[in-house]
Amino acid sequence: MPHFTLEYSANLDDLVDMSATVELVRKAAVETGIFPLGGIRVRAVRCEHYAIADGRKNYGFLDMVLRLGEGRDPATRKKAGEHIFKALSAHLDPVFANSKFALSFDMQINDKETSWKRNNIHDALKVETVNG
Numbered sequence: 001m002p003h004f005t006l007e008y009s010a011n012l013d014d015l016v017d018m019s020a021t022v023e024l025v026r027k028a029a030v031e032t033g034i035f036p037l038g039g040i041r042v043r044a045v046r047c048e049h050y051a052i053a054d055g056r057k058n059y060g061f062l063d064m065v066l067r068l069g070e071g072r073d074p075a076t077r078k079k080a081g082e083h084i085f086k087a088l089s090a091h092l093d094p095v096f097a098n099s100k101f102a103l104s105f106d107m108q109i110n111d112k113e114t115s116w117k118r119n120n121i122h123d124a125l126k127v128e129t130v131n132g
Contacts, residue, residue, distance in 0.1 A: 001110065001117070002035045002068040004042040009050050009060040015095050016062075018044045021088070025064070028087040032080035034072060038122035052102070060095065061102040064088065070112050081107055 004025050008018070022042040029040050052059040066081070085105045095101045 001039050001115075002029060002041070002066055004029070004040075004064060004066050006042070006044040006062055006064045007047055008044060008062040009052070010046050010048045011057065012060050012062065012095065013046070015060070015099065016092065018046075021091060024087060024091050025084065028084040029080075031087075032083055034076055034080050035068070036122065038119065038125045056100070059100045059102070061104075062092065063103075064105045066105070066107045067110055068107065069110050069115065077107060081105065 004022075006018075006022065006025070008016070012018075022044050026040055026042045029035050029042070030037065050061070052061060066084075068077075072080075088105070089103060092101070092103060096103075
């Protein structure tokens, strides 16, 4: 972990390069220095059906949720979250400038007792580092 999920309104397709956006979030997460590289996942989910505020179709949104494991104190999480949100928000400044738009970001801590994972990417990265 961490796993980022970005849900966004379909009307952003003409305004935002989602491939660049998920890469920006990935880089910002790496820059925090608090997440294992092999655990970072960033995915964007386009929402075709949505309703916002008074129902106008020109309103848009991007809602990002970060699920992460236990073990980081609140101050560390807050600092990392602020860094990631600042990068994402700056990336989306043109959307704010040219449309009505809502951006949100929440962190959720997974309980290790009820969270299962299997991942061999960590091992592959270690081998690449040793052999690289």
